[in-house]
Amino acid sequence: MIKALVIVPYEGLFEMMKEIAQEVDDIQLQIELGNLYEGVAIAKGAENNGYHVIISRGGTASMIQEAVSIPVIDIQVSGYDVLRILTLVKGFSGKAAIVGFSNITQGAATICKLLDLDIKILTITNDIDVKEKLANLKKLGYEVVIGDVVTVQTAKQLGLTGVLITSGKEAITDALEETRRSYRLFSRLQQDVTLFQSILDSNEQAIGVINKEEKIIYGNERFNKEFHWMKLENSTDVKKLIQETALRREKQTKIVHINHSFWKVTSYPKKDAIVLNFEKNLPNQAILQGQDAILNAIEFHTSASYIPISGKSELIQKVLKQIDQYSKSEEPVWISGEKGNGKELVAHSIYLKRKTRNEPFITLRCDLLSAEQLKDLMNGDFFRTYANGVIYLQNIDKLNSYMQKELYQILKNENDKKLQWLVSSEDNIEEKVKNGTFHSDLYSILAQLKIHIPPLRERRKDIEDLVHVFISELHPKYGNGVVGIRLDALEKIMNYDWPGNVEQLKQVIEQLFLQSHSYYIEKEEVETVFKRLEQQEKNNETLRHIDISGTLEEIEKQVITKVLEEEGLNQSKAAKRLGINRSTLWRKLK
Numbered sequence: 026m027i028k029a030l031v032i033v034p035y036e037g038l039f040e041m042m043k044e045i046a047q048e049v050d051d052i053q054l055q056i057e058l059g060n061l062y063e064g065v066a067i068a069k070g071a072e073n074n075g076y077h078v079i080i081s082r083g084g085t086a087s088m089i090q091e092a093v094s095i096p097v098i099d100i101q102v103s104g105y106d107v108l109r110i111l112t113l114v115k116g117f118s119g120k121a122a123i124v125g126f127s128n129i130t131q132g133a134a135t136i137c138k139l140l141d142l143d144i145k146i147l148t149i150t151n152d153i154d155v156k157e158k159l160a161n162l163k164k165l166g167y168e169v170v171i172g173d174v175v176t177v178q179t180a181k182q183l184g185l186t187g188v189l190i191t192s193g194k195e196a197i198t199d200a201l202e203e204t205r206r207s208y209r210l211f212s213r214l215q216q217d218v219t220l221f222q223s224i225l226d227s228n229e230q231a232i233g234v235i236n237k238e239e240k241i242i243y244g245n246e247r248f249n250k251e252f253h254w255m256k257l258e259n260s261t262d263v264k265k266l267i268q269e270t271a272l273r274r275e276k277q278t279k280i281v282h283i284n285h286s287f288w289k290v291t292s293y294p295k296k297d298a299i300v301l302n303f304e305k306n307l308p309n310q311a312i313l314q315g316q317d318a319i320l321n322a323i324e325f326h327t328s329a330s331y332i333p334i335s336g337k338s339e340l341i342q343k344v345l346k347q348i349d350q351y352s353k354s355e356e357p358v359w360i361s362g363e364k365g366n367g368k369e370l371v372a373h374s375i376y377l378k379r380k381t382r383n384e385p386f387i388t389l390r391c392d393l394l395s396a397e398q399l400k401d402l403m404n405g406d407f408f409r410t411y412a413n414g415v416i417y418l419q420n421i422d423k424l425n426s427y428m429q430k431e432l433y434q435i436l437k438n439e440n441d442k443k444l445q446w447l448v449s450s451e452d453n454i455e456e457k458v459k460n461g462t463f464h465s466d467l468y469s470i471l472a473q474l475k476i477h478i479p480p481l482r483e484r485r486k487d488i489e490d491l492v493h494v495f496i497s498e499l500h501p502k503y504g505n506g507v508v509g510i511r512l513d514a515l516e517k518i519m520n521y522d523w524p525g526n527v528e529q530l531k532q533v534i535e536q537l538f539l540q541s542h543s544y545y546i547e548k549e550e551v552e553t554v555f556k557r558l559e560q561q562e563k564n565n566e567t568l569r570h571i572d573i574s575g576t577l578e579e580i581e582k583q584v585i586t587k588v589l590e591e592e593g594l595n596q597s598k599a600a601k602r603l604g605i606n607r608s609t610l611w612r613k614l615k
């Protein structure tokens with residue numbers, strides 16, 4: 026049975042509805058009296074009380090429609106109703122006007138035209154307009170105003186004759202027929218919604234939708250079960266993903282670690298909302314993260330892409346041999362070397378040689394990893410889930426002593442021999458072990474096999490190959506505007522000391538590639554880039570020598586002294602560089 030709430034704006038209609046309700050047996054009609062805002066207030070509770078449809082009239086119906094999400098049926102003013110009222114008004118002697126919402130005025134205008142009646146017609150869009158419109162009419166000499174409840178009420182306040190257009194039986198019968206039609210349509214739609222909802226609920230993926238204000242507006246069953254939105258909202262990785270999606274307005278994918286597991290999160294914009302799709306990440310799924318992906322403490326790759334290790338030097342050839350040899354075993358390998366000289370690349374090569382299937386390569390960036398995250402990994406079933414993968418502990422020497430101990434506990438208690446560890450650190454690790462700043466047992470477990478990658482300046486022979494490899498790698502990204510390097514330019518590059526090793530070389534080649542004016546990188550271009558590097562190095566050096574343990578005043582003094590030294594003790598130049606005047610500089614040094 027259809028349950029309908031009827032909200033009538035005037036009493037006469039209430040009575041008529043009651044009468045009709047007795048003759049209708051397929052619709053249960055609950056009738057309430059309420060005009061405009063009162064009507065809306067009554068309607069708001071209807072949905073929760075199980076009503077399928079609301080029936081109302083005129084302006085009240087329009088306002089209710091805005092406030093509820095179930096269908097609202099308007100008891101239309103029928104042609105008969107207008108005819109009835111016009112016939113009545115014809116008998117009045119004064120000037121008459123019809124004022125109302127368009128549902129009344131449209132039909133009335135047609136009829137007035139047809140019957141050649143001299144009645145003014147004014148359409149209003151909200152009830153606030155009425156007073157002003159009627160006051161104007163009064164000034165123009167109108168005496169009779171025909172309209173809906175608001176119109177009549179306002180007319181009376183202004184001393185005009187208000188005539189209410191009432192609805193006759195035909196209009197109500199039509200409204201009930203419309204109610205039946207809407208109900209049929211609405212229940213069909215609701216069935217569809219229920220079906221779609223159940224499909225989403227049975228989905229393995231957790232799906233959540235958030236609005237512009239980053240509030241959750243939908244979550245399927247899995248989503249609600251797996252995540253507490255507040256917790257998810259606090260995940261910086263998820264937050265960044267949402268912000269990036271909102272900014273770029275395109276699909277983004279990222280692997281994040283939440284609730285002890287990895288999830289592949291896909292996020293895409295849909296109108297004003299953002300849809301988040303969480304897929305529990307199985308180790309055999311191939312996921313390649315974009316190069317510009319934000320650095321995460323924990324990264325997950327199952328990439329099969331292989332980057333060859335370039336270089337002719339005997340030193341790098343020795344590294345290649347060690348990689349081959351150690352790939353036959355399953356023991357941990359400790360890769361040491363200065364920053365940016367290919368430790369991760371070596372680790373990746375070992376992983377690719379050891380693993381034939383699509384097992385994961387998991388990087389734990391020890392300088393970004395928090396104690397909490399490490400604990401999280403230990404407590405969850407992380408290590409068991411990814412037991413067949415390789416875990417690369419990047420920069421293990423950056424772990425604090427507490428975390429070193431925790432990690433040692435994990436390794437000591439590990440009885441699943443399948444888990445494979447690869448480790449990287451700076452060169453001086455043995456010194457650290459000796460002086461007690463690195464856990465010696467942890468070192469013993471992990472450093473059974475060792476690879477040392479010498480800094481680039483000790484294997485300058487590799488540079489030529491690397492330069493050409495990097496230029497060729499840039500072609501797909503920026504086009505083939507640069508095809509090589511002049512011999513004198515290459516010499517300059519080979520003679521440089523490369524404190525940032527291969528990584529730095531790679532970046533410099535990219536800069537040169539972008540700045541170059543011809544097919545070949547010229548010597549002058551290299552010199553310009555080196556000058557910039559030297560200046561940067563100088564600035565870093567200066568900063569390194571400033572002791573920041575003192576007060577702000579002391580630090581300031583050091584900065585001023587340093588600048589003064591650099592400017593050959595010329596106070597005017599130093600003051601100018603610091604953006605202060607000479608007397609301030611002098612006062613600050615006192």
Ligand SMILES: Nc1ncnc2c1ncn2[C@@H]1O[C@H](COP(=O)(O)OP(=O)(O)OP(=O)(O)O)[C@@H](O)[C@H]1O
Nearest residue numbers: 333334335336363364365366367368369370527528
């Ligand atoms: N021999 C090589 N041949 C080709 N590319 C190399 C070589 N060595 C390093 N690279 C490239 O140089 C970049 C830096 O290397 P990688 O990240 O492996 O250094 P790393 O020592 O692990 O750095 P970090 O000290 O930051 O951990 C990477 O893009 C890598 O692919």
